[in-house]
Amino acid sequence: MHSGKARAYTNIALIKYWGKADQAFILPMNNSLSLTLDAFYTETEVVFSEDYTEDRFYLDGHLQDAKATEKISMFLDLVRQKADSKLFAKVASRNFVPTAAGLASSASGLAALAGAAAEALDLSLTPQELSRLARRGSGSACRSIYGGFAEWQKGDSDETSYAEAIPSEGFAEELSMIFVVVNDQQKDISSRDGMQRTVETSAFYQGWLDTVPTDLSKAKKAIQKKDFQALGEVTEASALKMHGTTLAAQPPFTYWSAESMKAMSLVRQLRQEGLPCYFTMDAGPNVKVLVQKTHEKQVLQKLAEQFSREQLIVAHAGPAIQILPK
Ligand code: 2P0
Numbered sequence: 581m582h583s584g585k586a587r588a589y590t591n592i593a594l595i596k597y598w599g600k601a602d603q604a605f606i607l608p609m610n611n612s613l614s615l616t617l618d619a620f621y622t623e624t625e626v627v628f629s630e631d632y633t634e635d636r637f638y639l640d641g642h643l644q645d646a647k648a649t650e651k652i653s654m655f656l657d658l659v660r661q662k663a664d665s666k667l668f669a670k671v672a673s674r675n676f677v678p679t680a681a682g683l684a685s686s687a688s689g690l691a692a693l694a695g696a697a698a699e700a701l702d703l704s705l706t707p708q709e710l711s712r713l714a715r716r717g718s719g720s721a722c723r724s725i726y727g728g729f730a731e732w733q734k735g736d737s738d739e740t741s742y743a744e745a746i747p748s749e750g751f752a753e754e755l756s757m758i759f760v761v762v763n764d765q766q767k768d769i770s771s772r773d774g775m776q777r778t779v780e781t782s783a784f785y786q787g788w789l790d791t792v793p794t795d796l797s798k799a800k801k802a803i804q805k806k807d808f809q810a811l812g813e814v815t816e817a818s819a820l821k822m823h824g825t826t827l828a829a830q831p832p833f834t835y836w837s838a839e840s841m842k843a844m845s846l847v848r849q850l851r852q853e854g855l856p857c858y859f860t861m862d863a864g865p866n867v868k869v870l871v872q873k874t875h876e877k878q879v880l881q882k883l884a885e886q887f888s889r890e891q892l893i894v895a896h897a898g899p900a901i902q903i904l905p906k
Pocket residue numbers: 592593595596597598606612686687717718719720721771772861862863
C-alpha cells in the first residue's frame with residue numbers, strides 16, 4: 581500500500597488570473613499574484629493499492645458520484661503516469677471552512693491532492709514541480725504550494741508555467757483579509773466557464789491583458805516597500821478590471837450581486853473616513869476586504885454594522901503546503 585497525506589491552504593489573488601492560453605495544460609494568459617490564507621484549508625489522504633478496482637473519492641466523509649470522481653481520476657492519471665503506476669486509489673478529502681457558506685476552494689483542494697498523491701507514489705517533487713503538477717488540476721492551485729505571497733509565472737509550456745514564493749520580510753503577516761460572505765440565489769457560472777467565455781468574446785479582454793504587467797509590477801514593488809496603500813489600490817483595480825471584462829462578454833454576465841455592491845461601497849466609504857481598506861472579488865458574489873492587522877478590528881466593527889457577524893470571516897497569511905504524517 582502506498583499512502584500520502586497533505587494539507588494545503590487556499591489563496592486569494594490580488595492580481596487576478598483570468599483566462600487560459602491552453603485549456604488542456606492550464607496555461608494562463610497572464611501572470612497572477614496571490615496571498616495564501618490560514619482560515620481555509622483542505623486535508624487530503626490518498627491511498628494507492630493493488631486491492632482497489634477503481635478510484636474512489638470521499639469528500640467530507642461522503643462517497644462522491646461518478647462525475648466528481650472522474651475529475652479526480654483524470655488528475656491521478658497524471659500522477660500515475662509520472663510514477664509509472666497503474667494502481668487505483670482511494671482519496672479522502674476534508675475541507676476546513678469556518679462556515680457552510682460555499683467557500684470551499686479548488687485551489688486548496690487540488691494543491692492538497694497533488695501533494696498527497698505525489699507523496700503516496702514517492703515522486704519526491706521540488707516545490708516548483710509540485711506547483712506545476714497542482715496547476716494541471718486547477719490553475720489557482722499552483723499558488724497554494726507556498727505560504728504568504730506567490731506569483732504564478734504564466735510561462736509558455738507545461739515546464740515553464742508555475743508559481744514561486746515572493747518573500748516579503750514579514751509584510752504578509754501584517755495583513756488581514758476579511759471575507760464578507762454574501763448570499764444570493766443566482767446560479768453560478770464557474771470560473772472555468774466564465775474565463776473561457778470572456779477570452780473568446782469580451783471586447784474588453786485585450787484591455788485586461790494590456791494592463792496586467794504594469795499592475796503586477798506595482799504589486800511587487802508595493803510588497804518590496806511594504807506599502808499597504810499601493811498594494812491595496814492595485815489589488816482593487818485588478819479585481820475591478822477582471823470583473824469589467826465579464827460585462828462585455830457575449831452573452832454578458834457578472835458575479836456581482838446587490839449585496840456585493842453594498843460591501844464595496846462600504847469599503848470605499850471607510851476609506852474616505854480615513855480607514856485604509858480595499859476590496860477584491862473572485863468568481864462569485866463574496867467580497868474580500870484587505871486591511872492591515874492594525875485596522876482589522878475597526879474595519880470588522882464597521883462591516884458588522886451592515887452585515888451579520890456570521891457573514892464575516894477573518895483570515896491572515898497562511899503557510900505553505902504541509903505533508904502530514906500518515
Ligand atoms: C484567481 N480565479 O486568480 C482567479 C480570479 C477566480 C477569479 O483562479 O479553470 O479554479 O481550474 O484553472 O483556478 C479560479 O479559477 O480555474 C481562479 P481553473 P480556477 O484566483
